[in-house]
Amino acid sequence: DAGITQSPRHKVTETGTPVTLRCHQTENHRYMYWYRQDPGHGLRLIHYSYGVKDTDKGEVSDGYSVSRSKTEDFLLTLESATSSQTSVYFCAISEKRNTEAFFGQGTRLTVV
Amino acid sequence: QKEVEQNSGPLSVPEGAIASLNCTYSDRGSQSFFWYRQYSGKSPELIMSIYSNGDKEDGRFTAQLNKASQYVSLLIRDSQPSDSATYLCAVNYNYNTDKLIFGTGTRLQVFP
Numbered sequence: 602d603a604g605i606t607q608s609p610r611h612k613v614t615e616t617g618t619p620v621t622l623r624c625h626q627t628e629n630h631r632y633m634y635w636y637r638q639d640p641g642h643g644l645r646l647i648h649y650s651y652g653v654k655d656t657d658k659g660e661v662s663d664g665y666s667v668s669r670s671k672t673e674d675f676l677l678t679l680e681s682a683t684s685s686q687t688s689v690y691f692c693a694i695s696e697k698r699n700t701e702a703f704f705g706q707g708t709r710l711t712v713v
Numbered sequence: 714q715k716e717v718e719q720n721s722g723p724l725s726v727p728e729g730a731i732a733s734l735n736c737t738y739s740d741r742g743s744q745s746f747f748w749y750r751q752y753s754g755k756s757p758e759l760i761m762s763i764y765s766n767g768d769k770e771d772g773r774f775t776a777q778l779n780k781a782s783q784y785v786s787l788l789i790r791d792s793q794p795s796d797s798a799t800y801l802c803a804v805n806y807n808y809n810t811d812k813l814i815f816g817t818g819t820r821l822q823v824f825p
Contacts, residue, residue: 632811641721643817644757644801651811659812691756695813699745699764699805702813704756 604628605705607692613711620679622708624692626672632695633675634702635659635667637688644691650675651698682712716740717804719816728825732789736802736816739783745805746778746785750798751818757801761787792823 604627614620624633634649636659646659648667656667664686666678679686689709693702718737726732734748745764749757761776763769763785769776775788785804789796799818806812 634813636815641817644815646812646814649811649813657811660814693813698811701747701759701762702803703759707756 605692605694605703607690607705607708609708610706611709613713614682616683616712617681620682620710620712622677622679622690622692622710624675624677624694624705626675626694628694628696628703629672630694630696631672632698632702633669634693634695635665635675635677636691636693637661637686638691638707639688647677647690679710682710684712686710687712716806716814717802717816719800719802719819721817722820723822724819725822725824726792728792728794728823730792730823732792732796732821732823734787734789734800734802734819734821736785736787736804737783738785738802738804740804740806741780741783743780743783743804743806746776747803747805747813748774748776748785748787749801749803749815750796751801752798789821792821794823794825797821797823 635647636644650669692705695702748761763776777786801818802816
């Protein structure tokens, strides 16, 4: 299995609070992605990174920010959590452009 | 138009039959195509990647790509109940981006 660790695995938070999810990889892969998965919507890309300090928006980036200060870590921050951000969040990594991506175990986030 | 489209299913097939899963995509410039399997409550797992027109076989799985028709499919031969899962099609859009976009997935049910 690819060395990808997401933390926390489960979190319950209150509306309006900031939340940070962490993705840590030991594969030294260049590309990292954050997705959310909701019933009926499949996996939707939030943000992705193509190198240290290089990030770009995905399909559903509003309300989210990311940072990548080291190759191995990609942080996703919900600036002010809302109930609509209740979801399962997956991190994925990819070694090169246009190659397969491998997923972490996911983080289940509930905003109450 | 959605960038990657799949029939949500469920697709029900008897054990031992061939399951055929289909995916269409909108960007003619797409270069890389992937099939993932996801069991309920688990993270997506890569099962096939295909980059050029034609068929690619791996065990009981065959991926088929037709770039002219913007169509990619997955055939599962000798389907087993353990193949029951959601199958996700993913496409790498590389026009100045590194986005990996997923379809909503097709749920496959293999009954004994």
